[in-house]
Amino acid sequence: MANSIKNQQDILEKLNIQALNSMQEEAIPVIEETTNTILLSPTGTGKTLAFSLPLLKVLNPESTEVQALILVPSRELAIQIEQVIRSMGSGYKVNAVYGGRPMSKDKIEIKHNPAILIGTPGRILDHFNSNRFSKSSIKTLILDEFDKSLEDGFEEEMKAIIGQLPAINKRVLTSATQGVKVPGFVRLDKPTTINYLKQQVASKLAIKTVVSPDKNKLITLLKLIEHIGNEQGIIFCNLRDSIDVVSNFLKRHKISHGCFSGGIEQKERERALITFRNGTSQVLLATDLAARGIDIPEMNYIIHYELPRHEEEFIHRNGRTARMNAKGTAYIVKWKDQLLPDFIKNVKGINIDTKAPYKPQYWETLFISGGRKDKISKGDIAGLFFKKGGINKEELGTIELKQDCAFVAIPLTLADELVGKLNNSRLKKKKIRVTIL
Numbered sequence: 001m002a003n004s005i006k007n008q009q010d011i012l013e014k015l016n017i018q019a020l021n022s023m024q025e026e027a028i029p030v031i032e033e034t035t036n037t038i039l040l041s042p043t044g045t046g047k048t049l050a051f052s053l054p055l056l057k058v059l060n061p062e063s064t065e066v067q068a069l070i071l072v073p074s075r076e077l078a079i080q081i082e083q084v085i086r087s088m089g090s091g092y093k094v095n096a097v098y099g100g101r102p103m104s105k106d107k108i109e110i111k112h113n114p115a116i117l118i119g120t121p122g123r124i125l126d127h128f129n130s131n132r133f134s135k136s137s138i139k140t141l142i143l144d145e146f147d148k149s150l151e152d153g154f155e156e157e158m159k160a161i162i163g164q165l166p167a168i169n170k171r172v173l174t175s176a177t178q179g180v181k182v183p184g185f186v187r188l189d190k191p192t193t194i195n196y197l198k199q200q201v202a203s204k205l206a207i208k209t210v211v212s213p214d215k216n217k218l219i220t221l222l223k224l225i226e227h228i229g230n231e232q233g234i235i236f237c238n239l240r241d242s243i244d245v246v247s248n249f250l251k252r253h254k255i256s257h258g259c260f261s262g263g264i265e266q267k268e269r270e271r272a273l274i275t276f277r278n279g280t281s282q283v284l285l286a287t288d289l290a291a292r293g294i295d296i297p298e299m300n301y302i303i304h305y306e307l308p309r310h311e312e313e314f315i316h317r318n319g320r321t322a323r324m325n326a327k328g329t330a331y332i333v334k335w336k337d338q339l340l341p342d343f344i345k346n347v348k349g350i351n352i353d354t355k356a357p358y359k360p361q362y363w364e365t366l367f368i369s370g371g372r373k374d375k376i377s378k379g380d381i382a383g384l385f386f387k388k389g390g391i392n393k394e395e396l397g398t399i400e401l402k403q404d405c406a407f408v409a410i411p412l413t414l415a416d417e418l419v420g421k422l423n424n425s426r427l428k429k430k431k432i433r434v435t436i437l
Contacts, residue, residue, distance in 0.1 A: 036191035043319035065137035080295035100266030121157035205322035229356025278409035291316035311343035
Protein backbone atom coordinates (compact mmCIF):
# COMPACT_ATOMS: atom_id res chain seq x y z
CA MET A 1 0.00 0.00 0.00
CA ALA A 2 2.84 2.38 0.85
CA ASN A 3 4.29 1.89 -2.60
CA SER A 4 0.98 2.67 -4.33
CA ILE A 5 0.53 5.82 -2.26
CA LYS A 6 4.05 6.91 -3.15
CA ASN A 7 3.38 6.25 -6.83
CA GLN A 8 0.17 8.27 -6.73
CA GLN A 9 1.96 11.13 -5.00
CA ASP A 10 4.72 11.05 -7.65
CA ILE A 11 2.07 11.26 -10.37
CA LEU A 12 0.32 14.20 -8.71
CA GLU A 13 3.66 16.01 -8.45
CA LYS A 14 4.34 15.40 -12.15
CA LEU A 15 0.93 16.92 -12.93
CA ASN A 16 1.58 19.87 -10.56
CA ILE A 17 -1.47 18.89 -8.50
CA GLN A 18 -1.07 19.53 -4.77
CA ALA A 19 -4.11 17.55 -3.63
CA LEU A 20 -7.07 15.59 -4.99
CA ASN A 21 -10.49 17.24 -4.81
CA SER A 22 -13.35 15.68 -2.83
CA MET A 23 -14.88 13.96 -5.88
CA GLN A 24 -11.55 12.33 -6.80
CA GLU A 25 -10.90 11.25 -3.21
CA GLU A 26 -14.26 9.48 -3.12
CA ALA A 27 -14.19 8.09 -6.67
CA ILE A 28 -10.67 6.60 -6.80
CA PRO A 29 -11.10 3.92 -4.08
CA VAL A 30 -14.59 3.06 -5.34
CA ILE A 31 -13.35 2.56 -8.93
CA GLU A 32 -10.42 0.49 -7.61
CA GLU A 33 -12.64 -1.87 -5.62
CA THR A 34 -15.82 -1.99 -7.72
CA THR A 35 -16.62 -3.91 -10.88
CA ASN A 36 -19.06 -1.36 -12.33
CA THR A 37 -18.99 2.36 -11.52
CA ILE A 38 -20.96 5.37 -12.74
CA LEU A 39 -19.24 8.70 -12.03
CA LEU A 40 -21.43 11.79 -12.38
CA SER A 41 -19.62 15.10 -11.99
CA PRO A 42 -19.70 18.52 -13.69
CA THR A 43 -17.46 19.33 -16.64
CA GLY A 44 -13.93 20.30 -15.60
CA THR A 45 -13.89 18.65 -12.17
CA GLY A 46 -11.13 16.16 -12.92
CA LYS A 47 -12.92 12.97 -13.96
CA THR A 48 -9.99 11.93 -16.17
CA LEU A 49 -7.65 11.77 -13.19
CA ALA A 50 -10.35 10.04 -11.10
CA PHE A 51 -10.50 7.06 -13.46
CA SER A 52 -6.87 7.11 -14.68
CA LEU A 53 -5.21 6.61 -11.30
CA PRO A 54 -7.18 3.40 -10.51
CA LEU A 55 -6.70 2.25 -14.11
CA LEU A 56 -2.91 2.30 -13.82
CA LYS A 57 -3.11 0.03 -10.78
CA VAL A 58 -4.93 -2.79 -12.61
CA LEU A 59 -2.61 -2.89 -15.62
CA ASN A 60 -0.15 -5.76 -15.93
CA PRO A 61 3.38 -4.43 -16.64
CA GLU A 62 4.36 -7.81 -18.13
CA SER A 63 1.62 -7.78 -20.79
CA THR A 64 2.33 -6.64 -24.36
CA GLU A 65 -1.38 -6.51 -25.32
CA VAL A 66 -4.01 -3.76 -25.17
CA GLN A 67 -5.43 -3.95 -21.64
CA ALA A 68 -7.81 -0.99 -21.35
CA LEU A 69 -10.13 0.75 -23.79
CA ILE A 70 -11.43 4.29 -23.26
CA LEU A 71 -14.28 5.30 -25.60
CA VAL A 72 -15.01 9.02 -25.99
CA PRO A 73 -17.45 11.08 -28.12
CA SER A 74 -14.97 13.59 -29.56
CA ARG A 75 -11.47 13.84 -31.01
CA GLU A 76 -10.55 16.60 -28.59
CA LEU A 77 -11.47 14.49 -25.56
CA ALA A 78 -9.39 11.58 -26.91
CA ILE A 79 -6.37 13.88 -27.31
CA GLN A 80 -6.91 15.41 -23.87
CA ILE A 81 -7.05 12.05 -22.05
CA GLU A 82 -3.98 10.83 -23.96
CA GLN A 83 -2.05 13.93 -22.86
CA VAL A 84 -3.13 13.57 -19.21
CA ILE A 85 -2.17 9.89 -18.98
CA ARG A 86 1.14 10.49 -20.78
CA SER A 87 1.91 13.34 -18.37
CA MET A 88 1.55 10.90 -15.47
CA GLY A 89 4.80 9.24 -16.54
CA SER A 90 3.53 5.76 -15.66
CA GLY A 91 5.70 3.95 -18.20
CA TYR A 92 2.67 2.42 -19.90
CA LYS A 93 2.20 3.09 -23.61
CA VAL A 94 -0.98 5.05 -24.40
CA ASN A 95 -2.37 6.07 -27.80
CA ALA A 96 -5.43 7.94 -29.03
CA VAL A 97 -7.08 7.15 -32.38
CA TYR A 98 -9.89 9.18 -33.91
CA GLY A 99 -11.50 10.25 -37.15
CA GLY A 100 -10.23 13.29 -38.98
CA ARG A 101 -6.62 12.14 -39.32
CA PRO A 102 -5.04 9.57 -41.67
CA MET A 103 -5.59 5.92 -40.78
CA SER A 104 -1.91 5.38 -41.65
CA LYS A 105 -0.95 7.53 -38.65
CA ASP A 106 -3.04 5.30 -36.38
CA LYS A 107 -1.43 2.16 -37.78
CA ILE A 108 2.08 3.47 -37.11
CA GLU A 109 1.23 4.48 -33.53
CA ILE A 110 -0.51 1.23 -32.56
CA LYS A 111 1.87 -1.10 -34.41
CA HIS A 112 3.37 -1.78 -30.99
CA ASN A 113 0.31 -2.35 -28.82
CA PRO A 114 -0.46 0.38 -26.29
CA ALA A 115 -1.54 -0.77 -22.83
CA ILE A 116 -4.26 1.89 -22.95
CA LEU A 117 -6.14 2.67 -26.16
CA ILE A 118 -8.35 5.75 -26.36
CA GLY A 119 -10.61 6.56 -29.26
CA THR A 120 -13.86 7.65 -30.82
CA PRO A 121 -16.30 4.81 -31.49
CA GLY A 122 -16.18 4.95 -35.30
CA ARG A 123 -12.38 4.80 -35.50
CA ILE A 124 -12.07 2.14 -32.77
CA LEU A 125 -14.60 -0.04 -34.60
CA ASP A 126 -12.57 0.31 -37.82
CA HIS A 127 -9.52 -1.05 -36.00
CA PHE A 128 -11.56 -3.81 -34.33
CA ASN A 129 -13.09 -4.97 -37.60
CA SER A 130 -9.64 -5.04 -39.22
CA ASN A 131 -8.27 -7.13 -36.32
CA ARG A 132 -5.22 -4.87 -35.88
CA PHE A 133 -4.61 -6.18 -32.34
CA SER A 134 -5.91 -8.79 -29.93
CA LYS A 135 -8.94 -7.87 -27.83
CA SER A 136 -8.64 -10.82 -25.46
CA SER A 137 -6.61 -8.89 -22.86
CA ILE A 138 -8.88 -5.81 -22.73
CA LYS A 139 -10.27 -6.13 -19.21
CA THR A 140 -11.13 -2.50 -18.40
CA LEU A 141 -13.70 -0.48 -20.35
CA ILE A 142 -14.17 3.24 -19.69
CA LEU A 143 -16.97 5.16 -21.41
CA ASP A 144 -16.10 8.80 -20.80
CA GLU A 145 -18.94 11.31 -21.37
CA PHE A 146 -21.06 8.27 -22.30
CA ASP A 147 -24.24 10.38 -22.44
CA LYS A 148 -22.67 12.52 -25.18
CA SER A 149 -21.69 9.39 -27.14
CA LEU A 150 -25.28 8.19 -27.04
CA GLU A 151 -26.58 11.67 -27.88
CA ASP A 152 -24.23 11.86 -30.89
CA GLY A 153 -25.56 8.61 -32.36
CA PHE A 154 -22.67 6.29 -31.50
CA GLU A 155 -24.91 3.63 -29.96
CA GLU A 156 -24.56 1.09 -32.79
CA GLU A 157 -20.77 1.46 -32.97
CA MET A 158 -20.47 1.13 -29.19
CA LYS A 159 -22.68 -1.96 -29.22
CA ALA A 160 -20.51 -3.56 -31.92
CA ILE A 161 -17.31 -2.72 -30.02
CA ILE A 162 -18.47 -4.00 -26.64
CA GLY A 163 -19.77 -7.16 -28.32
CA GLN A 164 -16.15 -7.95 -29.28
CA LEU A 165 -14.80 -7.62 -25.73
CA PRO A 166 -15.08 -11.03 -24.00
CA ALA A 167 -12.79 -10.38 -21.04
CA ILE A 168 -14.15 -7.14 -19.50
CA ASN A 169 -14.15 -7.28 -15.69
CA LYS A 170 -14.25 -3.56 -14.88
CA ARG A 171 -16.49 -0.86 -16.35
CA VAL A 172 -16.43 2.87 -15.58
CA LEU A 173 -18.97 5.27 -17.09
CA THR A 174 -18.61 9.02 -16.60
CA SER A 175 -21.03 11.82 -17.39
CA ALA A 176 -21.73 15.45 -16.63
CA THR A 177 -25.47 14.82 -17.06
CA GLN A 178 -27.88 12.95 -14.85
CA GLY A 179 -30.73 10.62 -15.82
CA VAL A 180 -29.28 9.10 -19.02
CA LYS A 181 -30.39 5.49 -19.47
CA VAL A 182 -27.46 3.09 -19.86
CA PRO A 183 -28.16 0.66 -22.74
CA GLY A 184 -28.30 -3.05 -21.91
CA PHE A 185 -25.39 -3.91 -24.21
CA VAL A 186 -22.99 -2.19 -21.76
CA ARG A 187 -23.81 -5.01 -19.29
CA LEU A 188 -23.53 -2.65 -16.34
CA ASP A 189 -24.71 -4.96 -13.56
CA LYS A 190 -25.50 -3.32 -10.19
CA PRO A 191 -23.20 -0.30 -10.61
CA THR A 192 -22.02 1.89 -7.77
CA THR A 193 -22.95 5.51 -8.53
CA ILE A 194 -20.87 8.47 -7.37
CA ASN A 195 -22.92 11.63 -7.89
CA TYR A 196 -21.35 15.07 -7.61
CA LEU A 197 -23.79 16.84 -9.92
CA LYS A 198 -25.63 18.09 -6.85
CA GLN A 199 -22.53 20.20 -6.15
CA GLN A 200 -23.57 22.45 -9.05
CA VAL A 201 -26.39 23.81 -6.92
CA ALA A 202 -23.83 25.72 -4.91
CA SER A 203 -22.18 27.08 -8.04
CA LYS A 204 -21.07 30.70 -7.96
CA LEU A 205 -22.31 31.29 -11.50
CA ALA A 206 -23.89 34.65 -12.30
CA ILE A 207 -26.17 34.76 -15.34
CA LYS A 208 -26.64 38.20 -16.93
CA THR A 209 -28.53 39.40 -19.98
CA VAL A 210 -27.30 41.99 -22.44
CA VAL A 211 -30.05 43.47 -24.62
CA SER A 212 -29.35 44.38 -28.25
CA PRO A 213 -31.56 47.10 -29.77
CA ASP A 214 -31.27 45.34 -33.18
CA LYS A 215 -31.73 41.79 -34.43
CA ASN A 216 -28.15 41.97 -35.66
CA LYS A 217 -26.34 41.64 -32.32
CA LEU A 218 -22.74 42.10 -33.50
CA ILE A 219 -22.31 45.68 -32.25
CA THR A 220 -23.74 44.68 -28.88
CA LEU A 221 -21.34 41.71 -28.74
CA LEU A 222 -18.39 44.03 -29.42
CA LYS A 223 -19.51 46.43 -26.69
CA LEU A 224 -19.81 43.50 -24.27
CA ILE A 225 -16.28 42.28 -25.05
CA GLU A 226 -14.95 45.82 -24.57
CA HIS A 227 -16.91 46.08 -21.31
CA ILE A 228 -15.44 42.82 -19.98
CA GLY A 229 -11.92 43.76 -21.07
CA ASN A 230 -9.03 41.54 -22.11
CA GLU A 231 -10.04 38.45 -20.16
CA GLN A 232 -10.35 35.18 -22.06
CA GLY A 233 -13.76 33.67 -22.70
CA ILE A 234 -15.83 31.52 -25.05
CA ILE A 235 -18.53 32.89 -27.35
CA PHE A 236 -21.08 30.17 -28.14
CA CYS A 237 -22.99 30.05 -31.42
CA ASN A 238 -25.39 27.41 -32.70
CA LEU A 239 -24.18 27.21 -36.29
CA ARG A 240 -20.90 27.13 -38.22
CA ASP A 241 -22.27 29.91 -40.47
CA SER A 242 -22.80 32.11 -37.41
CA ILE A 243 -19.18 31.52 -36.37
CA ASP A 244 -18.01 32.66 -39.81
CA VAL A 245 -20.05 35.88 -39.56
CA VAL A 246 -18.88 36.69 -36.02
CA SER A 247 -15.27 35.80 -36.88
CA ASN A 248 -15.17 38.19 -39.85
CA PHE A 249 -16.64 40.92 -37.64
CA LEU A 250 -14.08 40.36 -34.86
CA LYS A 251 -11.22 40.36 -37.39
CA ARG A 252 -12.30 43.80 -38.63
CA HIS A 253 -12.21 45.03 -35.03
CA LYS A 254 -8.81 43.42 -34.32
CA ILE A 255 -9.99 41.06 -31.57
CA SER A 256 -7.75 37.98 -31.55
CA HIS A 257 -9.77 34.79 -31.63
CA GLY A 258 -9.91 31.17 -32.72
CA CYS A 259 -12.81 29.20 -34.23
CA PHE A 260 -13.97 25.76 -33.14
CA SER A 261 -16.78 23.69 -34.66
CA GLY A 262 -17.47 20.30 -36.22
CA GLY A 263 -17.19 21.79 -39.69
CA ILE A 264 -13.58 22.86 -39.19
CA GLU A 265 -10.71 20.48 -40.04
CA GLN A 266 -9.20 18.64 -37.08
CA LYS A 267 -5.79 20.31 -37.46
CA GLU A 268 -7.35 23.78 -37.39
CA ARG A 269 -9.49 22.88 -34.37
CA GLU A 270 -6.41 21.73 -32.48
CA ARG A 271 -4.54 24.91 -33.37
CA ALA A 272 -7.48 27.06 -32.24
CA LEU A 273 -7.29 25.39 -28.83
CA ILE A 274 -3.51 25.76 -28.66
CA THR A 275 -3.60 29.52 -29.33
CA PHE A 276 -6.44 29.90 -26.86
CA ARG A 277 -4.63 27.95 -24.13
CA ASN A 278 -1.39 29.91 -24.54
CA GLY A 279 -3.07 33.32 -24.54
CA THR A 280 -2.58 34.28 -28.20
CA SER A 281 -6.35 34.29 -28.75
CA GLN A 282 -8.53 36.36 -26.47
CA VAL A 283 -11.77 34.58 -27.30
CA LEU A 284 -12.80 31.23 -28.72
CA LEU A 285 -15.79 31.21 -31.08
CA ALA A 286 -17.42 27.84 -30.75
CA THR A 287 -20.45 25.64 -31.23
CA ASP A 288 -21.63 23.31 -28.45
CA LEU A 289 -18.78 20.98 -29.41
CA ALA A 290 -16.65 23.10 -27.06
CA ALA A 291 -19.11 22.91 -24.18
CA ARG A 292 -17.29 19.87 -22.78
CA GLY A 293 -14.56 17.37 -23.52
CA ILE A 294 -11.86 19.84 -24.56
CA ASP A 295 -8.72 20.81 -22.72
CA ILE A 296 -8.83 24.51 -21.97
CA PRO A 297 -8.41 26.42 -18.71
CA GLU A 298 -11.39 27.54 -16.71
CA MET A 299 -12.96 30.74 -17.99
CA ASN A 300 -14.11 33.76 -15.99
CA TYR A 301 -16.97 34.10 -18.45
CA ILE A 302 -18.78 32.63 -21.41
CA ILE A 303 -21.16 34.39 -23.81
CA HIS A 304 -24.31 32.88 -25.28
CA TYR A 305 -24.29 34.87 -28.53
CA GLU A 306 -27.00 32.55 -29.83
CA LEU A 307 -29.37 31.02 -27.32
CA PRO A 308 -29.00 27.27 -26.75
CA ARG A 309 -31.95 25.22 -27.95
CA HIS A 310 -32.06 22.89 -24.97
CA GLU A 311 -31.42 23.10 -21.23
CA GLU A 312 -28.58 20.54 -21.33
CA GLU A 313 -26.67 22.67 -23.84
CA PHE A 314 -27.17 25.67 -21.54
CA ILE A 315 -25.82 23.71 -18.55
CA HIS A 316 -22.78 22.38 -20.40
CA ARG A 317 -21.88 25.76 -21.89
CA ASN A 318 -22.11 27.35 -18.44
CA GLY A 319 -19.96 24.51 -17.09
CA ARG A 320 -16.96 26.13 -18.79
CA THR A 321 -16.99 28.77 -16.05
CA ALA A 322 -17.66 28.84 -12.27
CA ARG A 323 -16.27 25.34 -11.80
CA MET A 324 -15.91 23.91 -8.32
CA ASN A 325 -15.26 26.86 -5.98
CA ALA A 326 -14.56 29.57 -8.59
CA LYS A 327 -16.83 32.40 -9.65
CA GLY A 328 -17.92 32.97 -13.23
CA THR A 329 -20.40 34.79 -15.43
CA ALA A 330 -22.57 33.58 -18.29
CA TYR A 331 -23.72 36.48 -20.50
CA ILE A 332 -26.81 36.10 -22.68
CA VAL A 333 -26.92 38.42 -25.69
CA LYS A 334 -30.55 38.82 -26.78
CA TRP A 335 -32.53 41.04 -29.12
CA LYS A 336 -34.89 43.36 -27.26
CA ASP A 337 -38.02 41.53 -28.52
CA GLN A 338 -36.58 38.04 -28.02
CA LEU A 339 -38.09 35.81 -25.31
CA LEU A 340 -35.83 33.63 -23.20
CA PRO A 341 -36.65 29.90 -23.00
CA ASP A 342 -38.25 28.63 -19.77
CA PHE A 343 -35.03 26.95 -18.58
CA ILE A 344 -33.21 30.32 -18.34
CA LYS A 345 -34.35 31.88 -15.06
CA ASN A 346 -33.23 34.35 -12.41
CA VAL A 347 -31.22 36.52 -14.80
CA LYS A 348 -30.19 40.13 -14.29
CA GLY A 349 -29.82 42.71 -17.02
CA ILE A 350 -26.61 44.74 -17.12
CA ASN A 351 -25.46 47.99 -18.68
CA ILE A 352 -22.38 47.66 -20.91
CA ASP A 353 -21.78 51.30 -21.76
CA THR A 354 -18.50 51.42 -19.82
CA LYS A 355 -15.27 50.07 -21.33
CA ALA A 356 -12.55 48.25 -19.42
CA PRO A 357 -8.99 49.54 -19.91
CA TYR A 358 -7.66 48.10 -23.18
CA LYS A 359 -4.45 46.07 -23.24
CA PRO A 360 -3.02 45.10 -26.62
CA GLN A 361 -2.42 41.43 -27.52
CA TYR A 362 0.76 40.24 -25.81
CA TRP A 363 1.38 36.67 -27.05
CA GLU A 364 1.94 35.23 -30.50
CA THR A 365 2.39 31.54 -31.40
CA LEU A 366 5.32 30.10 -33.34
CA PHE A 367 5.16 26.74 -35.12
CA ILE A 368 8.17 24.39 -35.00
CA SER A 369 8.45 21.51 -37.49
CA GLY A 370 9.81 18.94 -35.04
CA GLY A 371 8.35 16.94 -32.17
CA ARG A 372 8.53 13.86 -29.95
CA LYS A 373 9.25 11.45 -32.80
CA ASP A 374 12.41 13.49 -33.48
CA LYS A 375 13.44 12.99 -29.80
CA ILE A 376 12.88 16.73 -29.22
CA SER A 377 11.87 17.74 -25.67
CA LYS A 378 10.40 20.93 -24.22
CA GLY A 379 13.79 21.55 -22.62
CA ASP A 380 15.47 21.39 -26.04
CA ILE A 381 13.04 23.99 -27.38
CA ALA A 382 13.45 26.27 -24.35
CA GLY A 383 17.22 26.06 -24.70
CA LEU A 384 17.04 27.07 -28.36
CA PHE A 385 14.94 30.13 -27.54
CA PHE A 386 17.17 31.17 -24.64
CA LYS A 387 20.56 30.61 -26.28
CA LYS A 388 20.03 31.33 -29.97
CA GLY A 389 16.86 33.42 -29.63
CA GLY A 390 18.31 35.54 -26.83
CA ILE A 391 15.09 35.81 -24.83
CA ASN A 392 14.66 35.49 -21.05
CA LYS A 393 12.39 33.15 -19.07
CA GLU A 394 9.61 35.74 -18.73
CA GLU A 395 9.46 36.05 -22.53
CA LEU A 396 8.94 32.32 -23.10
CA GLY A 397 5.29 31.33 -22.82
CA THR A 398 3.62 27.93 -23.03
CA ILE A 399 5.31 25.20 -25.06
CA GLU A 400 3.03 22.49 -26.48
CA LEU A 401 4.92 19.50 -27.81
CA LYS A 402 3.21 17.15 -30.28
CA GLN A 403 4.35 13.98 -32.01
CA ASP A 404 5.64 15.74 -35.14
CA CYS A 405 5.63 19.47 -34.26
CA ALA A 406 5.56 22.00 -31.44
CA PHE A 407 3.94 25.36 -30.67
CA VAL A 408 5.59 28.09 -28.60
CA ALA A 409 4.06 31.28 -27.20
CA ILE A 410 6.35 34.30 -27.33
CA PRO A 411 5.71 38.08 -27.13
CA LEU A 412 4.06 39.40 -30.30
CA THR A 413 6.67 42.15 -30.52
CA LEU A 414 9.47 39.56 -30.81
CA ALA A 415 7.77 37.18 -33.26
CA ASP A 416 9.36 38.34 -36.53
CA GLU A 417 12.80 38.71 -34.95
CA LEU A 418 12.68 35.17 -33.47
CA VAL A 419 11.58 33.63 -36.76
CA GLY A 420 14.56 35.29 -38.42
CA LYS A 421 16.97 33.99 -35.76
CA LEU A 422 15.59 30.46 -35.34
CA ASN A 423 14.23 29.32 -38.71
CA ASN A 424 16.38 26.51 -40.21
CA SER A 425 18.04 25.86 -36.85
CA ARG A 426 18.99 22.35 -35.76
CA LEU A 427 17.36 20.54 -32.84
CA LYS A 428 18.54 17.01 -32.05
CA LYS A 429 20.13 16.73 -35.53
CA LYS A 430 16.89 17.78 -37.21
CA LYS A 431 16.73 20.95 -39.28
CA ILE A 432 13.53 22.71 -38.19
CA ARG A 433 11.29 25.34 -39.71
CA VAL A 434 10.09 28.09 -37.39
CA THR A 435 7.14 30.16 -38.59
CA ILE A 436 4.38 32.31 -37.18
CA LEU A 437 1.26 30.17 -36.84
